Amino acid sequence: MRVIVQEAPFDFGAEAEVFASGRHDMGAVVTFTGVVRDFGGGGLDAMEIEHYPGMTQKALEKIATEAVERWSLGDALVIHRYGRMEPGEKIMMVATAAPHRKDAFEAAEYLMDYLKSRAPFWKKEHSVDGETDWVAAKDEDEDALTRW
Amino acid sequence: MDVLYFAWVRERIGLPKERVETTASTVAELVDELRAREDRYDVAFSDLSALRVAVDQELTDFDASIAGAREVAFFPPMTGG
Numbered sequence: 001m002r003v004i005v006q007e008a009p010f011d012f013g014a015e016a017e018v019f020a021s022g023r024h025d026m027g028a029v030v031t032f033t034g035v036v037r038d039f040g041g042g043g044l045d046a047m048e049i050e051h052y053p054g055m056t057q058k059a060l061e062k063i064a065t066e067a068v069e070r071w072s073l074g075d076a077l078v079i080h081r082y083g084r085m086e087p088g089e090k091i092m093m094v095a096t097a098a099p100h101r102k103d104a105f106e107a108a109e110y111l112m113d114y115l116k117s118r119a120p121f122w123k124k125e126h127s128v129d130g131e132t133d134w135v136a137a138k139d140e141d142e143d144a145l146t147r148w
Numbered sequence: 149m150d151v152l153y154f155a156w157v158r159e160r161i162g163l164p165k166e167r168v169e170t171t172a173s174t175v176a177e178l179v180d181e182l183r184a185r186e187d188r189y190d191v192a193f194s195d196l197s198a199l200r201v202a203v204d205q206e207l208t209d210f211d212a213s214i215a216g217a218r219e220v221a222f223f224p225p226m227t228g229g
Contacts, residue, residue, distance in 0.1 A: 034229050050154060050155055052152070052154055052202070052205070052221060052223070054205055055202060055205035055206075055221070058205060059205075059207075080228065091229075092228075092229060112229055115228045115229040116226075116227070116228055116229040117225065117226055117228070118207065118226065118228075119226060119228040119229075120154070120202070120223065120226055120228075121226055121227060121228035121229075122154060122155035122223065122224065122226065122227055123227045124155070134155055134156050134224065134227075135227045136224075136225075136227075137224070137225030137226065137227050142225070
């Protein structure tokens with residue numbers, strides 16, 4: 001299991017390739033990556049992500065450990081960036097490896113649901129006209145945790 | 149103890165971190181002490197349902213004890229992923 005919190009971009013393809021290689025007992029690898037989305041039709045200049053150094057790594061490790069134990073994963077990977085990112089840049093990725101796809105998919109969804117609402121990151125949008133807005137947490141993201 | 153603020157809580161209070169000497173025994177009592185200080189604290193803590201708290205880097209609730217705590221952090225609901 002690897003958990004990485006960094007400001008720098010990561011190479012999604014290279015990370016996925018390394019993660020999916022070298023084991024013969026895992027029949028399923030699921031990867032997910034989150035991308036900075038400009039939903040205002042060109043109005044977003046950048047996304048800024050603040051985090052809680054010290055707590056972030058521990059919180060992510062706890063979430064990943066729970067996923068590994070619950071779905072008996074062969075491996076799990078979480079990479080999450082902080083700092084300033086432009087539309088189209090990758091914010092984070094998760095990868096899960098399990099003997100069968102159902103467990104790999106479910107564990108990836110679990111990781112994402114918990115990353116959204118239980119990892120100490122906060123997103124701020126910078127629009128091209130100079131406005132800034134903290135992204136509000138969605139009730140549906142909190143509700144998503146109840147299914148686990 | 150150290151008290152930390154993140155995201156709009158940090159912006160509203162105007163600093164990321166401060167050293168606080170307190171006799172409060174719970175998070176809620178600490179919040180009451182901070183609110184009594186100045187308007188900017190009072191405003192930031194006016195709606196606790198919009199805030200989350202971590203004691204020593206573990207998420208908890210406002211009834212939690214802060215006895216012996218080294219670090220208390222206040223922030224809005226998280227938006228990771």
